[in-house]
Amino acid sequence: MDDVLLNIEDLHTYFFVDDKVAKSVRGVDLSIGRGETLGLVGESGSGKSVTAQSILRLIQQPAGRIVQGRIVFEGTDLASAGEEEMRRIRGNRISMIFQEPMTSLNPVLRIGEQIAEVVRLHRGLPPREALVYATDMLAKVGIADPARRIAQFPHELSGGMRQRVMIAIALACGPRMLIADEPTTALDVTIQAQILELMRSLQRDSGISILLITHDLGVVAEMAQRVAVMYAGQIVEHADVASLFEQPLHPYTEGLMASIPRMDEPPSPDRILPAIAGMVPNIHDLPAGCAFQDRCPKVHERCRLEEPPLSPVGTTHDVRCWLHVG
Amino acid sequence: MSADALLTIEGLKKHFPVRGRLFNRSNDSVKAVDGVSLSVRKGETLGLVGESGCGKSTLGRCLLRLEEPTGGRIVFDGQDLLTLDKPAMRRLRRDMQIIFQDPYSSLNPRKAVGAIIGDAFRVHGLHKGAGRRRKVEELLSLVGLRPEHYDRFPHEFSGGQRQRIGIARALALDPKFIVADEAVSALDVSIQAQILNLLVSLQRRLGLTYIFISHNLGVVRHVSDRVGVMYLGRIVELAPTAALFARPAHPYTEALLSAVPRPSVGTASKRIILAGDPPSPLRPPSGCAFHPRCPHRQDICMRETPPLKDLAPDRAAACHFPLTLAAATPAATH
Structure with a gap:
């Protein structure tokens, strides 16, 4: 596929603390097309945020490490790229926004300056032009009276406005x-x-790809074209949004939807x-076989012995469950 | 006031003073709760919804006098709460309990679970000696934990289990009434369902009355018999749950319901995207507090604050032009 923007293959990201290993991401395969929104859903500790942090190599150091796999973006393997190269990519080719904008914004810098900084750094814009650009970005993310707002803290x-500012910073370099x-x-x-x-309208205008990480299935249903469901560090189901919501196949996905x-x-x-x-099972001490076995209403002998592979069921639907293998 | 009401609130207010910047001369206050009247019937669950800063949590805390109300009346089980002295209030608190959002920050990390739950017995001088342990173990079983958990500490438990501990503590004194303040908001969906089920079954077994405060409309629809919608310190709509979700009367309720993304595809309903942010309680808008964001506002909305008026039996809204009855009754006759 030449319309693939990012391709993750067999990603393993582990955390080494004391003598323990937390296998937060255990063999994730994902691809994101140009202009597409891919939803990554799962509960706390499922590995969805660590997957995202791995892409930008923002994993907590020194405990966290990508131990295996490739993350290919525009011809570069981010999993093995040098720090210099990552700096050119972060905030420039790939940006990130977080749950709590207050903790990602610098509290003592005016917001215009925070946006301008990004384009000065990556684009080499002179300060005055950068500030004009910042004002335009604020208008673009729907902040009224941007010329006044750039001077605020x-x-x-x-x-809501802070999250708009975060989006302006994230999108400043296109x-x-x-x-x-x-x-x-x-x-x-x-x-x-x-x-x-x-986010939808900015995506329509710019054709940007979005990896949307959320625990909220409603948000995913509304925003994403495809969805990957994570459980205990693995993708357990992966489908286009319609088939996932109309016919969830993994007992975990089914259970999750029914419990809302x-x-x-x-x-x-x-x-x-x-x-x-x-x-959820203890990530330091996962059972042999399927990670969902102890909570699964459909568990059988094989689930306790062998881990099921992520297998295709139809053309746009993959599931990691012995009930749906071949 | 209905005869079967366990709790009746009349004109309840909680204003927080704001210190002025210049020479401390300000007489400003934040009207977190600004004239709330409602009653809660025995055995029912009244849901309270609204966005951050609408005053729903402050209201919940006022009911137990964890915040001292600025004005109004709270009648609980026939007693006028705000006239009670401290010892009388302490006795009454046995009947009124609260469950908080974050079970971790509300449990003392240095106390074992048995002591946390048994603390209420100590304070009220109940179940002394071995009887106390037995009673706590019963409570642990009641909330789906095991008696062996008695000697463990909060950090040894998952978020869902910690919320069970919080519930056991609230149930220790056999209360009649529980305020659940965002009790399941910090939990993952699969655990949230377990705790909701526990709260529902405990209500049935023990005949509890709940005020269930949440920003999650799905959760509120699930547990509540009636729902009150709050906006900037006031109740703007009060209705039986099914009626509220089927036909909201206040334009704010309508917008709030339409804003929630549905976990299904192809059912996209018409979304009303409200412009702007909720107003600051420091500088509330004139007239109806919702008017700057309201798609239906008229001149009167900017001038006059609409009172909470009955629209139908058991349904009330504070709006000059309520949606459901707009066609049937000539609105704004005053």
């Missing part, structure tokens, strides 16, 4: 890919709706949700 802005790690999780729903709409209290449907008369029993 992050604490003077609301949470990157080809945006990694959005829970970009709306800290926002109220009416503000979330604004930010999601903004729906605001668009009345609850069952007894108000008991079909919950997934138990909790």
